[in-house]
Amino acid sequence: MAKKMALGIDIGSVTTKVVFVDEDDEVLEGLYLRTKGNPIITIKQGMVEAYETLRKKYGEFEVIAVGTTGSGRQLAGVVVGADMIKNEISAHAYAAIREVPDVSTIFEIGGQDSKIIFIRNGAVVDFAMNTVCAAGTGSFLDHQAERIGISIEDFGDYALRSENPVRIAGRCTVFAESDMIHKQQMGATSEDIIAGLSESLVRNYLNNLARGKELLPTFVFQGGVSENIGIVRAFERAVGHEVIVPKNNKIMGAWGVAMLAKREIELTGRSTNFKGFKITELRHDTRVFYCDGCANNCEVYEVIENGETIAYWGDRCGRWSNRLTSKVNTHRNEGYSSVNSVIPANHAKDDAR
Amino acid sequence: MPRKVTYVFPRMGYSYAAFESFFQILGYDVITPEPSNSQTLKRGVSNSPEGMCFPFKILLGQFLKVLEENPDKYFKIVSLESYGPCRFGYYSPLYAKILKDRGFDNFEIVNVEGIYPPWYRGIPRFFKKLIKLIGWHTPWTGVKAFLIAGWKVYAIEQLERKLYYLIPREKIVGSAEKAFNRAFERIHHAPNKVKAIKEVLNEELKRMDSVKHVENVELPKVGLVGEAYMLMDYSNNLEIEKKLAYMGVDVDRSLWVTNWTLDRIIKTKEHLNHMLEVNKGYLDFFIGGDGQESIMNTILYKQKGFDGVIQVLPFGCLPETVAKQILSNVSEDYDIPVLSLSFDEQTGEAGFITRIEAFVDMIKDRKAAKVGKKKSTTVASQ
Ligand code: SF4
Ligand code: SF4
Numbered sequence: 001m002a003k004k005m006a007l008g009i010d011i012g013s014v015t016t017k018v019v020f021v022d023e024d025d026e027v028l029e030g031l032y033l034r035t036k037g038n039p040i041i042t043i044k045q046g047m048v049e050a051y052e053t054l055r056k057k058y059g060e061f062e063v064i065a066v067g068t069t070g071s072g073r074q075l076a077g078v079v080v081g082a083d084m085i086k087n088e089i090s091a092h093a094y095a096a097i098r099e100v101p102d103v104s105t106i107f108e109i110g111g112q113d114s115k116i117i118f119i120r121n122g123a124v125v126d127f128a129m130n131t132v133c134a135a136g137t138g139s140f141l142d143h144q145a146e147r148i149g150i151s152i153e154d155f156g157d158y159a160l161r162s163e164n165p166v167r168i169a170g171r172c173t174v175f176a177e178s179d180m181i182h183k184q185q186m187g188a189t190s191e192d193i194i195a196g197l198s199e200s201l202v203r204n205y206l207n208n209l210a211r212g213k214e215l216l217p218t219f220v221f222q223g224g225v226s227e228n229i230g231i232v233r234a235f236e237r238a239v240g241h242e243v244i245v246p247k248n249n250k251i252m253g254a255w256g257v258a259m260l261a262k263r264e265i266e267l268t269g270r271s272t273n274f275k276g277f278k279i280t281e282l283r284h285d286t287r288v289f290y291c292d293g294c295a296n297n298c299e300v301y302e303v304i305e306n307g308e309t310i311a312y313w314g315d316r317c318g319r320w321s322n323r324l325t326s327k328v329n330t331h332r333n334e335g336y337s338s339v340n341s342v343i344p345a346n347h348a349k350d351d352a353r
Numbered sequence: 354m355p356r357k358v359t360y361v362f363p364r365m366g367y368s369y370a371a372f373e374s375f376f377q378i379l380g381y382d383v384i385t386p387e388p389s390n391s392q393t394l395k396r397g398v399s400n401s402p403e404g405m406c407f408p409f410k411i412l413l414g415q416f417l418k419v420l421e422e423n424p425d426k427y428f429k430i431v432s433l434e435s436y437g438p439c440r441f442g443y444y445s446p447l448y449a450k451i452l453k454d455r456g457f458d459n460f461e462i463v464n465v466e467g468i469y470p471p472w473y474r475g476i477p478r479f480f481k482k483l484i485k486l487i488g489w490h491t492p493w494t495g496v497k498a499f500l501i502a503g504w505k506v507y508a509i510e511q512l513e514r515k516l517y518y519l520i521p522r523e524k525i526v527g528s529a530e531k532a533f534n535r536a537f538e539r540i541h542h543a544p545n546k547v548k549a550i551k552e553v554l555n556e557e558l559k560r561m562d563s564v565k566h567v568e569n570v571e572l573p574k575v576g577l578v579g580e581a582y583m584l585m586d587y588s589n590n591l592e593i594e595k596k597l598a599y600m601g602v603d604v605d606r607s608l609w610v611t612n613w614t615l616d617r618i619i620k621t622k623e624h625l626n627h628m629l630e631v632n633k634g635y636l637d638f639f640i641g642g643d644g645q646e647s648i649m650n651t652i653l654y655k656q657k658g659f660d661g662v663i664q665v666l667p668f669g670c671l672p673e674t675v676a677k678q679i680l681s682n683v684s685e686d687y688d689i690p691v692l693s694l695s696f697d698e699q700t701g702e703a704g705f706i707t708r709i710e711a712f713v714d715m716i717k718d719r720k721a722a723k724v725g726k727k728k729s730t731t732v733a734s735q
Contacts, residue, residue, distance in 0.1 A: 071703050089711035123722055124715040126690065129708060212681060290391070296588070297390035314702070316592065317534075318527055 003058045006065040006265075007274070008258025009046075009080065010088070010251070011039050011072030014111025014139060015224060017254035018046035020054060025098065025259050029053055030251040032224070039072045040079055044280040047080075051277055066274045067091075067261030069253050071113075078303050078311040079284055081275035084261040088253050093117050093124045095256030096220050099246040104216040107235060107243070108252075109205065109225035111138040116209040128209040138224045144180070144197060148190055152228075155194055159230025162195035169200075176200055195230060202234040219243040222252045282306050293319050359384055361419050362431040363412050366585045367513060368610050370541035371505035378498040378545055379487055384423065386415035388588030393418050394698045400451055406440050407667035407697050408582045411589055413448060420457050428460040431486065439641030439671045501545045506610045508540045508554040515561050517605075520598035522566040530595075532561045572603040573716050576654035578647040579665030580673050581608045583696060590665050590696065591705055597663075600713045605659070607650035608643065635679050644672030648679055655689040661716040662689060663709070668697035690716055 005028060010017040016039065018031045029050045035042045054061055067084040068076040069091040077085040096106045097119060106117040114137055118126040145152040159165075166188045169179045176197070183193055206215075219241060225231055226249045235243045248255050265272060285304040290297055296316050303311040312320035359382040362372050369385045376383040387393055389411055397414025416430055432445045445464045452460060463486045466479070487495065512533055519529035536557035543553045575597055583590050584606060597604040616624035629637055631649045639645065651662045664680060666673040677693045684691040692712045694705065 071707075087707040087710040087714070089707065090714040121722070123718045124711070125719070127711055127715070129704065295387035295390060297387075297392065299391070318530075322527070 002060040002062040004062050004064045005054070006067070006258045006262035007047075007063050007080070008091075008254040008256070008261065009043060009066075009068045009073075009076050009082075010070040010091070010253035010257065011035060011043065011068070011076050012070045012088075012110055012112055013072075016042045016046060016070075016072075017251040018043065018050055019248075019251050019254040019258050020050055021255065021258045021262070025262070027248055027251070027255055028058070030248060030255070032250045035072075039075060040284045040286070043076055043079065047277060048280050051280075063272065063274050063276075065258070065261040065265040065272050067257035067259075067264075069257040074313060075286065075301075075303065079305070080279060081273040082261070083270070083273050084257065084264045086257050086260055089115060089117060089127050089129065090124070091253045091256035091260065092222065093119060093127075093256070094260055095248070095252040096222060096246065097122050098256075098259065099248070099252075100218060100220050100244055103218050103220045103244075105219050107205070107219065107221045107226075108223040109137060109221075109231075110223040113137060114205055114209065114223070116205075116213075118213065126213065128213075130205075130208050140176075141197075141201070141225065141228070144177070147177075148184075148193065150190065150194075156227070156229035156231070158191050159195040159198045159228075160233065162189070162191040164192055165195035165199055166192045167200075168193070168196040195234075198228070198230040198234040199237070201231060202238050206238060215239055217241045221245050222249045224250050226250070279305075291315060291319065293317075357382065357427065358429050359423070359426045360429050360431060361386060361416060363433070363582070364388060364415060364586070364588075365582060365610075366587055367509045367537060368506055368585070370509060370537070371502045371610075373541075374505055374545055375498050375502035378501055379490060379494060382426075384419055384426075384428075386419050389415070389586070390588070398698050400455065402447075404669060405447075406669035406671070408580065408589075408670075409440065409444060409447070410698070411582075411586075412444075413451060416448065416452070417455070420452065420460060424459065426459065429486075430460055430462045432462055432464045434464040434466045441642065497545075500547065501550070504547055504550045505540060505543070508550055509537065510609050510611055511554060511558060512536050512540065512561070515558060517594055517598045518603070519561060519564055519566055520595065521572055521601045521603060522568070522570060524565040524567070526599075528564045529561065529566070532557075532564050536561060572601060573661070573713065573720050574603045574605065574654075574659040575713070575716065576650065576659045576662045577604065577606045577665060578608075578650045578654075578662055579643065580647075580667050580670050581613060581643050583667045584608050584643075584665045585610065591700070591702060593663070593665065593694075593709065596706065596709060597713065600710065602713055605654075607654070608646065635683060636676075640672045640675050642670060642672030644676040647673060647676040648683060651680055651683050651689065651691060652687060655687045659689070660720055661712060662691045663712065664691060664693040666693050666695045668695050690719070 004023055005020045008019040008021065012035065014035060016033045016035045018033070019027055020029045022028050031046045031050055033042055033046050066080055066082045067086060068080070068082045069086045069088050070076075073085050073087075076082065092108050092115070093106060096103050096117075101122060103119050106119065108115045108117065113130060115127060115129040117124055141155065142152055145155055150158060166183045168176055168183065180193060180197065183196070219235070219239060221232055221235055221243045222245065226245045232243055232245055246252070283306050287302040287304065289300055289302070291300050294317070298315050300312055300314045300320050302309055302320070309324065312324065315321055360376045361384050364386045373383050373385055393414035394411065395414070396417045397410040397412070400417065401410040401413055420428065430448065432448060434441065434445050445462045449462050463482070465482060465486055487498070516529055516533040523529045539553050539557055540550065543550050577584060577593065585608060587594070594604050594606060628645050628649045631652050632645060635648050636645055647664055654662050664673065664677060666677060680691050680693065690712070692708065694708060
C-alpha cells in the first residue's frame with residue numbers, strides 16, 4: 001500500500017521549508033531552502049527534490065493533507081492546494097509542544113523575523129512578534145559574518161572560543177554595526193566580537209519581545225538561528241537556565257502545519273485539496289495592482305496558473321475574488337474554514353454531553 | 354455675496370452617511386472624504402510633523418485630497434476638539450497652519466467640543482461654536498438635522514451589529530455582507546424623515562435575518578477597545594471587526610458613535626463615576642483620549658464573559674500607550690488575554706493578520722480547555 005504522508009510548507013521572505021511527515025507525525029523529509037527571489041519557484045524546487053528522495057526511499061506514496069504557513073502562506077496555499085493555511089505562531093507552537101510537551105517559553109528567530117511564544121499547560125497564552133526590526137534576526141547575522149569574513153556556519157564555534165565577549169551597543173543594526181567596526185579597529189579578536197554580537201542579539205530580542213513578561217522554563221529555542229550554538233549559550237546565560245534546541249529545530253513551522261493539516265483532514269473527514277506534484281510543471285505568475293473601482297483603492301494580488309487566474313485577494317468588496325468559484329483557500333475561504341471547524345467542534349461537544 | 358460653503362468632515366466608519374444628511378438638511382453642500390487609502394495616507398504622513406499621532410495624519414490626508422481636488426470651492430472643515438491633555442487639543446490650529454502653509458486659503462476650520470466646566474462659561478462657549486459650525490437656522494431646522502442624523506447613526510449601528518453577528522454564522526460566505534451593503538445604502542439615501550428611516554431599518558433588519566445562518570452556536574468572544582477614531586473607522590483599522598468575524602469570532606466593539614456621545618457629552622458625570630469605580634487601582638485620572646475607557650471596557654468585557662480583548666492603538670497616541678502598560682496588569686489580574694495592535698501607515702496587512710489569527714487560535718484553545726475542564730468531557734483532543 002502506498003505510504004501516506006502530509007506535506008507542510010513554510011515560506012518566509014528569506015527561507016522556505018518543505019516537510020513531509022508520516023502517519024505518526026515523524027518527519028520523513030525536511031528541506032531548508034533559501035527563498036531566492038521567487039517563492040513559487042523555491043517551493044517547486046523543494047517539492048521536486050523531496051519527491052525524488054521519498055520515491056527512492058519509500059516507493060509509491062500518497063499525500064493526504066497539505067498545510068502552509070509563513071508570510072507567504074496564502075500564496076503557497078493557492079499554488080499547491082492547501083487544506084490548512086495557518087499563521088506561523090500557531091504552527092510553531094504546535095510543533096514545539098509536540099516535541100517538548102512541558103515547554104513554557106519558545107524563542108523563535110528566523111531569517112527575517114523573530115517571535116516569542118508563551119505556553120502554559122500545552123496552550124499558547126501570549127505571544128509577541130517582531131517583523132519590523134532586523135536587528136535580532138538571521139539576516140543580520142549573515143550580514144555580519146560576511147563582513148568579518150567567516151562563514152555563518154562557524155559563527156557559533158567562534159563565539160564559544162571567546163574569553164571576553166566585547167559589549168556591543170545597539171538597539172538597532174545600524175548602531176550595532178558601527179560599534180562593531182569600532183571595536184574591531186580597537187583590536188578586539190573576531191572571537192570576542194562574535195560572542196559580543198551574540199549577546200547583543202539576545203539582549204535586543206529579550207528587550208523587544210519579552211519586556212515585562214515572566215520567562216519560565218522549560219525554554220525551547222527554534223528557527224534558523226537556533227543552529228548557532230553561540231546564540232544558544234547567550235540565551236542560556238541571559239535566562240540562567242538550560243535552553244532546549246529541539247530536533248527539527250529549523251523546520252518547526254512547516255512540521256507544525258503539516259501535522260495541523262493532517263489533523264484537520266482526520267477531524268473533518270474531507271479529502272485533501274492537494275493538486276498533486278504536477279503543479280511543479282505548471283507556470284505560475286503573480287501580479288499586484290491597485291483597483292480603481294472605488295475610493296478604497298485596494299491593493300489586489302492575483303495568482304495566475306498557466307495563464308488562468310486562480311486567486312485574488314486584498315479586495316475589500318470581493319469584486320475580484322468573487323469572480324472565481326474555485327475552492328482554493330483565499331483569505332475569505334480561510335475564514336470560512338475556521339468557521340467550519342468551530343461548528344463541528346460544537347457538535348462534538350453536544351454528542352459528548 | 355458670501356461664497357457658497359461646502360462642508361467636509363472627518364470620515365469615520367459608516368457614520369459618514371449620517372453626517373452627510375446632517376449638512377444636507379441644513380442646506381449645505383457636503384463632500385465626504387475618501388476612506389483612507391494609499392493616496393490619502395501619503396499626503397497625510399508627508400505633511401504632518403513626525404511626532405503627531407496617527408489619526409491626525411490620516412485626517413490631514415483626507416482633507417488635503419478634498420482641497421486639492423476642489424480648488425474652486427470654499428470649505429468649512431469640521432474638526433472635533435478637546436482641550437487636551439493629549440494632542441487632540443492641537444488638531445484644529447495645526448490643521449489650519451499646515452493647510453495654509455501648503456498654499457490653501459479656500460477653507461476655514463470649525464470645531465465642535467463638549468461642554469466644559471465651569472458650566473456658565475462652557476455652555477455659552479458651546480453654543481458659540483455650534484453657531485459657527487452650522488450657521489443661523491430656524492431652531493426647527495437645527496433640531497431636525499440633529500434628530501435625523503442621530504437616527505441614521507443609530508440605524509447604521511444596528512445594521513453593523515447585525516452584520517458582525519451574522520458573518521461568523523452565515524452559511525454562504527459573503528451573503529451577510531451583501532445584505533448589509535444593500536441595507537446601508539438604503540439608510541444612506543433614505544428620505545430625511547424619522548418614520549421613513551425607521552421603516553427602512555426594520556425592513557432591512559428582517560431581510561438581513563433571512564440570510565441563511567446557524568443560530569445557537571457558541572463562538573469565542575472578542576472585545577475591541579482603543580482610541581475611538583481608529584476603532585470606529587474600518588478603513589484605518591484594516592477592517593479588524595470583519596476579519597475577526599470571518600475567523601469565526603463574535604466580535605464586539607466598545608465604542609460607537611451613540612454611546613460615545615451619550616457618555617462624553619450627555620451623561621458625562623455618571624460615565625466618569627462608573628469609570629473611576631471600575632478602574633480602581635489601575636487608573637483614576639483623566640489621561641486624555643480614550644485611555645481610561647480602554648481599561649474600563651477590558652474589565653467589563655471580562656465580567657461579561659468575553660474570551661479576549663484587542664486594543665487598537667494608533668502609533669504615537671499617548672493615552673493608549675499608557676493604557677497598554679496598564680492593560681498588561683489588568684490582563685494578568687483578571688486572567689483575560691489582551692492583544693495590543695499598533696497601527697501606522699506601515700502596518701502591513703500580513704503581520705496584522707498573523708497576529709489576530711494567532712490570537713484567535715489562542716483564545717479558541719483556551720476556551721476549549723476550559724469547557725473540557727468544567728464538563729470533564731473530552732473536547733476533540735489535539
Ligand atoms: S476591490 Fe472593491 S473595494 Fe477595493 S477598490 Fe476595487 S471596488 Fe473598491
Ligand atoms: S487620543 Fe491619541 S490618537 Fe487621539 S488625539 Fe489623543 S494622542 Fe492622538
